[in-house]
Amino acid sequence: MTDYMELVDKMLRGSRYALAKVISLIENSSPYTSKIMKEVYPHTGGADIVGITGPPGAGKSTLIDKLVKELREDSKKVAIIAVDPSSPFTGGAILGDRIRMIDLLLDDGVYMRSMGNRGSLGGLSTATYFAAAVLDACKFDCIIIETVGVGQSEVDIIKIADTVMLVMAPGMGDDIQAIKAGVLETGDVFVVNKADRNGADLLRREIEYMLRQNSPEEKWKPHVILTDSRHGTGTRDVIDEVYRHRRFTLEQTDRQASSRKKLKQQMIRLMEKEFKEAIKEKFSYYENLDEVLDEVLSGKVDFMNVVEKNISGIMKPDNKKILY
Numbered sequence: 001m002t003d004y005m006e007l008v009d010k011m012l013r014g015s016r017y018a019l020a021k022v023i024s025l026i027e028n029s030s031p032y033t034s035k036i037m038k039e040v041y042p043h044t045g046g047a048d049i050v051g052i053t054g055p056p057g058a059g060k061s062t063l064i065d066k067l068v069k070e071l072r073e074d075s076k077k078v079a080i081i082a083v084d085p086s087s088p089f090t091g092g093a094i095l096g097d098r099i100r101m102i103d104l105l106l107d108d109g110v111y112m113r114s115m116g117n118r119g120s121l122g123g124l125s126t127a128t129y130f131a132a133a134v135l136d137a138c139k140f141d142c143i144i145i146e147t148v149g150v151g152q153s154e155v156d157i158i159k160i161a162d163t164v165m166l167v168m169a170p171g172m173g174d175d176i177q178a179i180k181a182g183v184l185e186t187g188d189v190f191v192v193n194k195a196d197r198n199g200a201d202l203l204r205r206e207i208e209y210m211l212r213q214n215s216p217e218e219k220w221k222p223h224v225i226l227t228d229s230r231h232g233t234g235t236r237d238v239i240d241e242v243y244r245h246r247r248f249t250l251e252q253t254d255r256q257a258s259s260r261k262k263l264k265q266q267m268i269r270l271m272e273k274e275f276k277e278a279i280k281e282k283f284s285y286y287e288n289l290d291e292v293l294d295e296v297l298s299g300k301v302d303f304m305n306v307v308e309k310n311i312s313g314i315m316k317p318d319n320k321k322i323l324y
Helices: 003-012 016-027 033-043 060-073 102-106 126-137 175-180 200-214 235-252 255-285 289-297 303-311
Strands: 048-053 078-084 110-116 142-146 163-168 189-192 224-226
Touching: 003 016, 003 033, 003 126, 016 033, 016 110, 016 126, 033 126, 033 255, 048 060, 060 078, 060 102, 060 142, 060 235, 078 126, 102 110, 110 126, 126 142, 126 255, 163 235, 189 200, 189 235, 200 224, 224 235, 289 303
Parallel strands: 048 142, 048 163, 078 110, 078 142, 163 189, 189 224
Antiparallel strands: none
């Protein structure tokens, strides 16, 4: 049995050390990633994935700490992926959300992993998709993915999560307008955190108004919940809302349909990864690369023509020259 196969086997039998090693292999773009995922996928499909997003400073990490404790009261086994901005030097996560959730690390029913977004414009790296599948295979009941923070492009979370939670806080200026055309339309559960601050109820009413404008009659009708995560106020209501949304989605479709949705995105990501690696490898040994680049720079060759001609031939192993 190869080393990675041994790790996967130990991971599926409950080893936290093996789980950490497998995720590290995936995050570091190990050549074994495809083989690991091949072993993992037959064991997936049981976890509910909750994506939590919102502007920096909204208190997402503190809220998650309280939500996980509520889920543990319900005897749920919980995994957390905290997605942080990547270091431009190492690719690792700059901020460790685990320092805000230190109590959870002592709970055997909780697993936490900080991962970098690796510069992904959509907020999630390919490794995050695969890590979620690995945690699913390890039979966690709920997987929470905390994203970097809301941006116009940060909507990847809807492609993998069963429930998307948007966390806002009063006193954050025009953030509500900034996200209106982005994540607001894709959220399922809406939380106004730091409810002890002035303006919390006004923000709740603003979100409710926008939801009424954007939500057709036959669709899910979310509640906007006020919380104070520092004291745990309202967190039980948030968990109940997550359960309510999950029941609603399962009534509209089924768990298999949800699994198909996640599997489709994971397959696309894996194919994208393999294709990128093939392109990088190709460009490392093209015999006429400098010649073609000079031709493009001098205006003798059309840039897009070079790109289009080479896309179809990029996977051919015997093609050692750029076509132009």
